[in-house]
Amino acid sequence: MQRRTFLTGSAALAGAALAGTPLAFAQGKPETQKVAIAVGGKNLFYYLPLSIAERRNYFRDEGLEVEISDFAGGSQALKAAVGGSADVVSGAFEHTLLLQAKNQMFREFVLQGRAPQIVLAVSKKTMPNFRSVTDLKGRKIGVTAPGSSTSIMASFVLAKAGLTAKDVAFIGVGAGAGAISAMQSGQIDALANLDPVMTKLERAGEIRIVSDTRTLADTRTVFGGNMPAGCLYASQSFITKNPNTTQALTNAMVRALKWLQTATGSELINTVPESYLLGDRALYLDAWAHVKEAMSPDGMMPADGPATSLRTLQTFDETVKGASIDLSKTWTNDFVKKALATVKA
The missing domain is CATH 3.40.190.10 (Periplasmic binding protein-like II)
Structure with a gap:
């Protein structure tokens, strides 16, 4: 490493x-x-x-x-x-x-x-018809590293939709240029990562946000508390x-x-x-x-x-x-x- x-x-x-x-x-x-x-x-x-x-x-x-x-x-x-x-x-x-x-x-x-500031988003390239979290079954989700807070957040969002970590493949892509490249090249179908990575991808029109914890209100919506x-x-x-x-x-x-x-x-x-x-x-x-x-x-x-x-x-x-x-x-x-x-x- x-x-x-x-x-x-x-x-x-x-x-x-x-x-x-x-x-x-x-x-x-x-x-x-x-x-x-x-x-x-x-x-x-x-x-x-x-x-x-x-x-x-x-x-x-x-x-x-x-x-x-x-x-x-x-x-x-x-x-x-x-x-x-x-x-x-x-x-x-x-x-x-x-x-x-x-x-x-x-x-x-x-x-x-x-x-947490973590954003879960799907690729507009590989999942143009995304409708719900259940569509992630069988897909590759990029995280900073398996077992990190990004994979914990993604696992929680999956669990609320009735899926488990075994229903997807978590791929470690880091927290910078590597994560951006993995999304842009189609190596992953979704990404759980943080800013400034997510803002860069969002502004480029590469992703569709599924779950966002960058504000206190959004965090309480996702997790039910602080x-x-x-x-x-x-x-x-x-x-x-x-x-x-x-x-x-x-x-x-x-x-x-x-x-x-x-x-x-x-x-x-x-x-x-x-x-x-x-x-x-x-x-x-x-x-x-x-x-x-x-x-x-x-x-x-x-x-x-x-x-x-x-x-x-x-x-x-x-x-x-x-x-x-x-x-x-x-x-x-x-x-x-x-x-x-x-x-x-």
Whole structure:
């Protein structure tokens, strides 16, 4: 599995660094300064707060040296944490539930997204006569990676229509140019992916949207409640051993979330890497307008979020159905509350 590795600090875009002295620091010196973070599809808006914290040197301001490894999808990033090559994952909250079902205790400690931002769409080329989700039976659905949040969302939509994952073929296509190429070339019949990929395909007239979770209203329609999305999560053992490091990570992420609430389009464009723009700055800003509401304004987990995530997984995942999940052990707002008391944009 190919991955890209990014180092914060001197490698970050110099012009994007916030001028002046840092506004937030951990409550105590980080137990470990070097932190490895795994992410699956770093260029997606789903993970934008992570990129902002990196590019604007917020991690460095907290006394951290963060190494970010970018995988094809969230399920691959999760494997890196379970395997020990990553300390923290920037990924989907529902993975903490899937891990607990396998007796592996991981906990979310700062939320990046309050809506999944995932769009399920069909190809106008290979499915011009699409009428309903049941038409996807026997078809190929592109996802960032099998087992990722994109395949979880697609599986849930299928389950509501009476289908299972076995009725389709999930194909890993990544989160960028590969996903776009797979759809345009007819290699897949449908795609569950995120912006800016989906906005690019939509504007090109390549797809027909079936299910959309880019806004809070659409998310509640699909999932029946608030559905937490991207977050930072780590093993409970890491959090217990490194509370100051965890607080420092949270401070940086909350600061990034606050910055995004007021950032102009030009500020955003000048902060993210050029590769994120897919060669079209106007399209990137159009996609940003679609998903901005989905960003958490403060990093707090909504009260009903974990239960919504659990209900979603129980709809189609046999492992979760048969497990006794203690939701209280999958998330915490404690670090975010401390960050909000001190962090300013």
